[in-house]
Amino acid sequence: MNKYGDCYYCGGFVREINTSREIWWKGNLYIFEKVPVGVCQQCGEKVLKPKVAKDIDSVLKEKSIPQRIIQVPVYEYEMAAV
């Protein structure tokens, strides 16, 4: 069963994988892991189910407690590149 239907762009087969998504929201970076995303096997186009997009939205809006928090190194190119 193809939950996503054929690719909107090329008609290729869309397979579901779990992947990470980085989302900038109100100036902060949020990472969602194990997000189900449909990926076209032919052109690589990614499809997010409306329910998944909505779930992510409400997690951000409700400021749900994350599973973990990581630190991210930030470099300013001009300062860091020698």
Ligand SMILES: [Zn+2]
């Ligand atoms: Zn495609």
